[in-house]
Amino acid sequence: MAxxxxxxxEIVKTPLTSQDKPDVLRELVQILMDAGRIDNFDSVLSAxxxxxxxxxxxxxxxxxxxxxxxxxxxxxxxxxxxxxxxIDFNALDGNPTKLFFLLVAPPDKAGPHVQALAEIAKLAxxxxxxxxxxxxxxxxxxxxxMRGD
Amino acid sequence: MSxxxxxxxxxxxxxxxVTAAQYAICLASDSRAELLAxxxxxxxxxEDLLKAQIFLQNEQVEYERDMEADAERYLNYVNExxxxxxxxxxxxxxxxxxxxxxxxxxxxxxVDLLVMGELSRIRSRRDExxxxxxxxxxxxxxxxxxxxxxxxxxxxxxxxx
Numbered sequence: 001m002a003x004x005x006x007x008x009x010e011i012v013k014t015p016l017t018s019q020d021k022p023d024v025l026r027e028l029v030q031i032l033m034d035a036g037r038i039d040n041f042d043s044v045l046s047a048x049x050x051x052x053x054x055x056x057x058x059x060x061x062x063x064x065x066x067x068x069x070x071x072x073x074x075x076x077x078x079x080x081x082x083x084x085x086x087i088d089f090n091a092l093d094g095n096p097t098k099l100f101f102l103l104v105a106p107p108d109k110a111g112p113h114v115q116a117l118a119e120i121a122k123l124a125x126x127x128x129x130x131x132x133x134x135x136x137x138x139x140x141x142x143x144x145x146m147r148g149d
Numbered sequence: 150m151s152x153x154x155x156x157x158x159x160x161x162x163x164x165x166x167v168t169a170a171q172y173a174i175c176l177a178s179d180s181r182a183e184l185l186a187x188x189x190x191x192x193x194x195x196e197d198l199l200k201a202q203i204f205l206q207n208e209q210v211e212y213e214r215d216m217e218a219d220a221e222r223y224l225n226y227v228n229e230x231x232x233x234x235x236x237x238x239x240x241x242x243x244x245x246x247x248x249x250x251x252x253x254x255x256x257x258x259x260v261d262l263l264v265m266g267e268l269s270r271i272r273s274r275r276d277e278x279x280x281x282x283x284x285x286x287x288x289x290x291x292x293x294x295x296x297x298x299x300x301x302x303x304x305x306x307x308x309x310x
Contacts (some may be wrong), residue, residue: 043184055205065203077242092202108222110215111162111191115281118194122203 003119005147006078010035012139014082015124016100021056021089024081025049025066028102031079040072044104047072056093061126062134067117069107076112077104080142084134098134151294152180156170159285160188160223160250165266169296170227171306173264175238176294178309182262185239186227187254188220191281193246195213217242228262234309255289263293 018024029045034037047068050059054065058064076124101120106112115145123129129145136142160166170186177184195212199203203211212251224302231238243250255263268282286293295304 051208054208057203058204067203107215108219109162110219111213114212114216115161116190116192117198117203118191121198121203124201126288 003078003116003123004147006116007143008035008077009139009143011037011078012080012082012141012142014136014139015085016081016083016087018083018087020087021052022049023102024083024089025052025053028066028079028081028100031081032077032104035077035079037077038073038104042072043072045054048104049091053063056090056092058089058097059124060091060093060095061130062086063092063130064089064091064097064100065103065117065124066100067103067105067113067122069105069110069113071107073104073106073107076109076116078102078116080110080133080146082134082142087089089134099130114140139147152176153182154180154301155183155258155264156180156264157185157187157251157255157258157260158227158264158289159266160186160227161247161266161282162188162223163266165296165301166228167223167227167266168299168302169264169266170230172294172296172302173176173307174231175233175302175305176262176264177231178230178234182296183239184231184236184259184260185241185254186224187241187243187251188224189218189247189250190216190242190245191247192302195233208257230306234306248284251285252288252290255291260289261291263289265295267292268295 033041047070051068057066081100082141089097158170224240
């Protein structure tokens with residue numbers, strides 16, 4: 001399952017309203033909830049928080065990829081959140097994080113999960129593309145950019 | 150002329166690859182070809198995720214274990230699909246880079262038709278280069294069949310006696 005095939009306006013939120021890490025995780029999971037992609041908010045949030053507790057998924061360059069396995073989902077789910085002003089996410093370089101990709105996958109679909117994470121890692125290498133996403137005016141523009149339309 | 154003597158279907162845990170397996174079973178039945186199924190545990194991608202610091206060391210080990218279990222589960226499932234139609238499948242799992250392992254098995258086993266699920270949409274030539282299925286499709290020396298239309302394939306598989 002390619003990331004591009006998961007794209008839809010309802011899984012994108014820009015700008016995020018959260019100001020700190022715990023809130024941004026909640027807000028990202030809420031995007032999935034509001035979009036009807038999950039029906040167990042607490043279970044998914046707990047799985048994502050548990051992974052973050054081990055080490056932040058905030059990478060260099062203002063990108064974070066919070067992810068987790070959860071039996072609450074039956075297929076790979078993704079939410080994208082954008083915070084143009086940046087949020088302290090305990091990133092590796094200490095800089096504020098602006099672009100968040102949340103991925104939640106069922107435990108028995110490791111292959112597609114790894115593939116999607118690898119695609120996001122690849123996207124994150126393009127600073128110009130990430131900048132374009134961060135500067136997008138709305139969810140529709142993010143979807144357009146991700147799909148390459 | 151038969152379609153192929155030795156067919157390899159690539160399974161990656163997606164619905165599309167299961168559809169490809171159903172189609173490959175129909176082809177094997179029609180042409181009496183030998184059928185092989187391959188699942189590749191993409192250790193290359195996991196190493197890249199570790200390097201990018203998206204994965205922790207223990208997470209890499211855990212996902213690798215999950216993918217081993219996936220390989221067994223999906224290959225067994227495809228085997229059951231084949232057995233229901235009186236076809237036997239030779240199950241193969243490998244570890245490494247997906248396109249390289251597909252290419253290797255095609256060459257080692259003398260496969261003359263590779264069957265794969267529908268390819269993902271790509272955004273650019275760069276994506277095309279990085280997409281493992283695309284790379285396999287381009288690198289194998291045999292013919293490649295990309296299976297589409299899940300519903301039609303399901304009907305065809307179900308109709309197979």
